Amino acid sequence: MGAPTPSAGRLANALVRENELVSGEIYRILLEAPELAQALHEGQFVNVSVGGEAKQLTRIPLSFTQVDEQEGTVELVYALIGPGTRQLSRVEKGETLSVLGPLGNGWNLSAPLHRVLLVSGGTGTAPIIAAAMALAKMGVDADVVVGARSSDLLWGIDALEAKVQGEVIAATDDGSAGEKGFASEPALALLAKHDYDLVLVCGPEPLMKVVSAKAISLGIACQVSLERTMACGFGACSTCAVKTVHAMKGACMDGPVFDASEVIFP
Ligand code: FES
Structure with missing residues (x-):
């Protein structure tokens, strides 16, 4: 890989508004993070820290589904695929998560599209x-x-x-x-x-x-x-x-x- 370029991601503390099972092993988490909601472009992702044991401190990359810029909220969806996401599924409404984002480039929807x-x-x-x-x-x-x-x-x-x-x-x-x-x-x-x-x-x-x-x-x-x-x-x-x-x-x-x-x- 070439030399890394500076990331546009910023660290933010996001308030958990909802964290619920959607289907099978799929969860939906709604975060209050106004600056992130303004900055995210479709197809980008965020890295969420869930704390816990030192070996789980690596952040989890999660894609967002929707943002509400007026409400300042970001909806993320994740599957239970390891200890990090299991830890995330136990996070409760009212807790705060450290979120790094926006990350990555996102979809390019700029061409004339029909x-x-x-x-x-x-x-x-x-x-x-x-x-x-x-x-x-x-x-x-x-x-x-x-x-x-x-x-x-x-x-x-x-x-x-x-x-x-x-x-x-x-x-x-x-x-x-x-x-x-x-x-x-x-x-x-x-x-x-x-x-x-x-x-x-x-x-x-x-x-x-x-x-x-x-x-x-x-x-x-x-x-x-x-x-x-x-x-x-x-x-x-x-x-x-x-x-x-x-x-x-x-x-x-x-x-x-x-x-x-x-x-x-x-
Ligand atoms: S270089 Fe670390 S996730 Fe891409």
């Missing part, structure tokens, strides 16, 4: 919801495919249906909700059906690889948001390496959003 395809899997749904909300505000049509292993891990459908101007399709590996199969299947069907200006994908790498390859073959711009272990979030630890056609890059500073044509997927 119709966008959004595809997510697992916790990748958080930045996809953020993009969907931004596109809805911009008046851009968007179709969204949300995938999960099973119905208890599927979330975000109601929020998306309430906002997006387009189809919202759920897919589960086991068929317990929505279409049976991987999110890539309805995504490829939509790519064959509509003319898109842009495709955004966040989720498991096989999903990003398949959908981005199809988009690129059709000449459609495609951005992927890569999930990596991110120990620092500001270019200091090299835990977030991404193999690209140019060089190794860091997901925390050069991403997490990359032009899909630049990324070498395994």
